[in-house]
Amino acid sequence: MKILLISTAFSGLTQRFYTELTDAGYAVSVELHLGNDAQLLEGVQxxxxxxxxxxxxxxxxxxTIYQHYPCLIVHPGIKGDRGPSSLDWAIQQGEAEWGVTLMEAAEEMDSGAIWASKTFPLRAAGKSSVFNREVTQTAVECLWEALTYFDAAGFQAEPLDYSKPGIKGQLRAQMKQGDRKIDWKTAKTTDILRRIRAADGSPGVLDDIFxxxxxxxNAHPETVLRGKAGDIIAATDQAICRATVDGAVWIGHLKPKLADHNDIKLPAVQALKDCWPKPKPGLQAWRDKPIKTIAIDYHAPGRQLPCQEVWYELKGEAAYLYFAFHNGAMSTGQCRLLLSVYQHVATLPVKAIVxxxxxxIWSNGIHLNQIEAAQDPAEESWQxxxxxxxxxxxxxxxxxxxxxxxxCGNAGAGGAILAIAPDKVLAREGVVFNPHYKNMGELYGSExxxxxxxxxxxxxxxxxxTEQRLPISARKAWHMGLVDKVLDKQHSIFxxxxxxxxxxxxxxxxxxxxLLNDKANTRRIDEIIKPLAAYRKFELTQMYANFFTDTAYHTARQCFxxxxxxxxxxxxxxxxxxxVAIKPASAGGMAHFVWKDSYALGDEKIDREHRDFFELAEKLLSATHKTTLLETxxxxxxxVQEHFAAxxxxxxxxxxxxxxxHCQEHALMREQLEAMTGRIADDHWQAADLQTFIGHWAHHIQHADMAFNSHWKEMNVYCL
Structure with missing residues (x-):
């Protein structure tokens, strides 16, 4: 089965769909909807x-597309919800529950027949955070439900009917800045937080400062500080604190509204550096309450401020080091801060640093916004x-x-490499890795x-x-050896x-x-073979050319x-x-359904029988005569009689x-095999039936059998 992903951008949700489907053996390709309908239609055709x-x-x-091809749209809203600002309205209005609906494309936006719809508790968080976590996971659950219906005879999607009691959504207008506007003289902290969170990521809430x-x-509630509503009353090295009528909020990032639209989102203090008020003379200075500067003691355990990006906790004999950088980007200063805290933690009497x-977002490597805003972007890139x-x-x-x-969150570029520097790598199921650099103007990469x-x-x-530059799921990363364990998808359980x-x-x-002795010996041997300094020098030689002699990286960064x-x-x-001519393939087509070492259990008999099935599947797909099909x-x-029993x-x-x-699936496949044999014997079959039949087997191998594969390795490899 061939699935095309059409998306405005190859975003986190699109990448998650891509990894889910490719891992399952579907033939997947991507076409970005860039506003050129003719170009898009060409790609579909x-x-x-x-x-x-x-x-x-x-x-x-x-x-022209959805009238000729089945098209399902992911909408981040409950049944009946319509409009481009669905999640924005839900967050700003404080909905307790929200959802995701997978529906057919239709002339009226978000009005198509419904294939799947699921809900989730709406967490008090920014839009980007809710989208990355709850919306993405719920959309994936809707995806797999819809795929079970795709080949199901008699399935009919649910028409959107507002007279039904279960349809609680409504058509909502696109949210504009007037809808988001904050009245600092009257608005309470909760309302202000909702407004800023509803616009987080994009477009932000337009406001006036100085x-x-x-x-x-990037807003967070303040629990102690108070002041005149609307005034900036405190600042750290990154964020500002602004008073409300009943408290205060920390604002981590600002983006100036410029006439040329060359605005850059930056840490709030940095964004305000050119308009920060100068000290006033005489009596005016006495009347105006000064902005309090708060210095964070990063070497003290615990998170002292809600806007604090780096902190650590001590639990037993382990130190847990957090670095919740906005959008996962790590500037020169943030890297140095994190290094300083890491070095401090390394002096503590702990046995593990986590x-x-x-x-x-776990980390995305260097901070492209900070680099773009620097006086010398090449030099800042180098630093x-x-x-x-x-x-x-x-x-x-x-x-x-x-x-x-x-x-726990997605990791890309240098952030993905940072994730594999420690001895052990534990990944939450659903995490996507992008351990490559070349998409940023052929950047070579370091770290x-x-x-x-x-x-x-x-x-x-x-x-x-690094050459293919494609996202990798946590489970595929585990099969490759990129991570050591894949843990539960729920954050609290993880x-x-x-x-x-x-x-x-x-x-x-x-x-x-x-473990520590083996690590020290390995590091000593690796250093003898090739010193770390040699790896660094080689990588930085390539990066120096990227930064100081080429233009591709700078152009790509500016566009980003x-x-x-x-x-x-x-x-x-x-x-x-x-x-290259693309061979039509199904979910179980041999173009994607081939034996991989990661399928091996380590049990010689079972692994041999699995390989035999791959060979028989290939023989089935290449057979052209009825006699050969029946013999195969x-x-x-x-x-299967012998293999399933074993x-x-x-x-x-x-x-x-x-x-x-698993046994029930085995029984179902025996029935499918008998039915397929009967159809071929009676000449009531088509080539597409055979591909679908192999596709069902592929799904079993790549899901049910791989689940047992994981269990087997847990019992016989990782527990030894």
Whole structure:
């Protein structure tokens, strides 16, 4: 089955759909909707998809497309909700529950028949955070529900009917700045927070500070400080605190409204540096209450302020280091701050240092906005990458403690490499990794990736990852060896599991001593073979050329920071536009359904039988005569009787918790096999039936069998 993703941008949700579908064996390609309908239609016709999914659209889809292809739109709203500002209204109005609806494309926006709809409790957080977490996960659940209906005979989507009691949504207008406006003289803290959070990410809330227009982002409640409503009453090194009628709010980031639109979102204090009021003379200075400067003691445990981006906690004999940088970007100053706190934590009597990153975005590497705003972007790029390198070198050379990366949010570029610097890498299910740099104007990348990435996955896969520039799911990262464990998708459960695993790493003195001894020996041998300094020098030589002699990186960075629209879909995403004929494939097509080492359990008999099935599947797909088909199906029937029985015995013996449902799938596949044999014998079959049949088997291998694969490795590899 061929699925085309049409999206305004290759955003986090689109990447999640991409990884979910490619991991499941579907033939997936991407076409960005850039406002050129003819170009978009050309892409659709080139790929000829069985299904079009639109995870993130800000433009209408042409009727020419949805009238000829099944098209499902992801809408971040409950049933019946319509309009482009759905999530904005829900957050600003304080809805307790919200949802995601997957519907057919239609002439009237968001009015198509409904395929799936699910709800979630609406957390008090910014729009970007809610979208990255609840909306994305709920959309994925809707996706898989809808795919179960796609081939189901008799399925009918639910028409949008406002007379039904379950339809609670409504048509909402696009939210404008007038709807978002804050009256600081009357608005309470809760209302102000909702307004800023509803506009977080984009477009921000337009406001006036020191007589200049700014867009507000990244707001947090203050619990102690008070002042005259509307006044800025305090500031840290990054954020400002503004009084309300019943409290105060911290504002972390601002973006000036400029006539030329070359505005850049920056930390609030930095954005205000040119308009900060100068001290007034005489009596006026006495009457005006000065803005309080608050210095954060980053070496003290705990989060002292809600706007604080770096802090650590001590739990037992482990230190948990958080760095919740806005949008995951790490400036030169932020890297140096994090290094300073890490070095302090490393002096404490703890046995483990756990890098927690940020919950929404773990890290995205160097800070492109800060670089773009710098007087000399090339020099700032150089300082920033060296500061990242200093941090990672410190982690690599921490030999007396276990280091752990607990990756709860997505990680990209240098942030993804930072995540694999520690000894152990734990990832939340649903996290997406993008460990590559070339999309940013052919940037070579540093952060010791030429040492860390091949060490984890091997040289050839490391080359593929960085050249193909495609997102990687947490589960695929685990199969590749990029991460050590994939934990629960729920953030609270993930955090509990991380603590449990960290305690297990350091709880046995003998095992801890062995782990640290092995780490020290490996580091010593690696240093003899090739010093870390050599990796750094080589990488920085390439980066120096990127920063100081080439223009591609600077052009790409400017386009990224100022959100300049693309003119075409990148070639690595639009596979259908490559100058290579694309062979039609189904979810189980052999173009994607091939044996991989990651499928191996380690049980020789089971692995051999799985390989045999792959060979039989290939023989089935290539067969053209009825006799050959029936002979191959007969071989397959004999094969599955023995294989299913052996596999079920193995599952029972290891206490596999999904044994019952797995056996039910086996029974269903036996029935499908018999039915397929009957249809071929009676000449009541088509080639497409065979592809669908193999597709069902592929889904079982790549989901149910891989779930047992994970269980087997937990029982027989990681627990040893």
């Amino acid at each position: 080139l790929f000829q998809p069985n299904l079009i999914l639109c995870p993130f659209l800000t433009r209408r889809l042409s009727a 007589g200049q227009p700014f867009y507000l982002f 890098l927690m990153g940020g919950e929404d 920033n990458i060296n500061a990242m390198n200093d941090l990672i070198a410190q982690i690599i050379n921490t030999l007396d403690k276990v280091t752990v990366a607990a990756v 010791y990736w030429t040492y860390l990435l091949p060490k984890r996955v091997g040289q050839a896969p490391a080359t593929d990852i 955090n509990a599991q991380v603590k449990h695993l960290v305690d297990s790493y350091i709880g046995n003195p003998l095992e801890l001593a062995k 920071v100022h959100k300049k629209p693309r003119t075409e879909t990148p070639a690595n995403l639009a596979k259908h536009r490559l100058n 199906l007969s071989d397959l029937q004999r094969h 596999e079920e015995r193995l599952m029972h013996g290891t206490g596999f918790h999904l044994l019952k449902s």
